[in-house]
Amino acid sequence: MSKEKAKVSAYVLAYNEEAKIEDCIKSVLWADEVILIDSHSTDNTAKIAQDLGAKVVQVNFEGFGKIRMAGIEFTSHDWILSIDADERCTEAAKTEIIDIINMQTTNDAYFIPRRNTFMGKKIRFCGWYPNYRQPQLFKRGKMTYEVKDLVHEDYKVAGTVGYLKKDIIQIPFLSISEVIYKMDRYSNLGAQELKNKKQTNNLILILIRSFWTFTRIYIFKLGILDGKYGFIISYFNMIGTFCKYLKAKDPFR
Numbered sequence: 001m002s003k004e005k006a007k008v009s010a011y012v013l014a015y016n017e018e019a020k021i022e023d024c025i026k027s028v029l030w031a032d033e034v035i036l037i038d039s040h041s042t043d044n045t046a047k048i049a050q051d052l053g054a055k056v057v058q059v060n061f062e063g064f065g066k067i068r069m070a071g072i073e074f075t076s077h078d079w080i081l082s083i084d085a086d087e088r089c090t091e092a093a094k095t096e097i098i099d100i101i102n103m104q105t106t107n108d109a110y111f112i113p114r115r116n117t118f119m120g121k122k123i124r125f126c127g128w129y130p131n132y133r134q135p136q137l138f139k140r141g142k143m144t145y146e147v148k149d150l151v152h153e154d155y156k157v158a159g160t161v162g163y164l165k166k167d168i169i170q171i172p173f174l175s176i177s178e179v180i181y182k183m184d185r186y187s188n189l190g191a192q193e194l195k196n197k198k199q200t201n202n203l204i205l206i207l208i209r210s211f212w213t214f215t216r217i218y219i220f221k222l223g224i225l226d227g228k229y230g231f232i233i234s235y236f237n238m239i240g241t242f243c244k245y246l247k248a249k250d251p252f253r
Helices: 021-027 045-051 064-073 091-101 176-196 203-220 223-248
Strands: 008-014 033-038 055-058 079-084 109-111 114-118 137-139 143-145 155-157 161-163 168-173
Touching (some): 008 091, 021 045, 033 045, 064 079, 064 143, 168 176
Parallel strands (some): 008 033, 008 079, 109 161, 114 168
Antiparallel strands (some): 109 137
């Protein structure tokens, strides 16, 4: 008797991503189940996903740790693929995922390399390739996220971890306006985490941390080789770091 084909659920996190969600959902329609975890978008994100056949679930955003756990909760199959609205699963990655989950022996979770495109330019450096976010393919019950983490959430894998070879695509920013919007949002979350941990710095340390962020990305992670795009990425990461620590000192937050 042949082994029953393994099934996979794909869950997508999104908030006001109408410009990106269609390509994302289409890239995972091969999965046995597609769930959109939407945080009450005010644009057409949810409608676009639903029209494409995804199941839409509304979840209040209380940090990325909690919302990723919600993604797991609303899926039903033994294998789970976690993907964000600005990511696209390639045909090569799809084939590799299907092959792996149907193997007799597998790891419990897998990192997937991400190929980043910034404002239409493929980024080779800046620490953006292979840019493993966290294990994005995993068996049910083997992956958990730290629910207290608002951003850059920690995770735990109960078992073995492997690495896929085929890339998925990430398109984090379509414009400078989007860079600024996301920088503001993520620095707000980062500042709240620092306040929760009672971790603040004086202005000199904030400036040092910010300059180090630029240097680390532009020089040590070779962002300089990505030309003007590498400079822009390094610069806005520096500003994001500065804003995060400065906001954490704001007595009115």
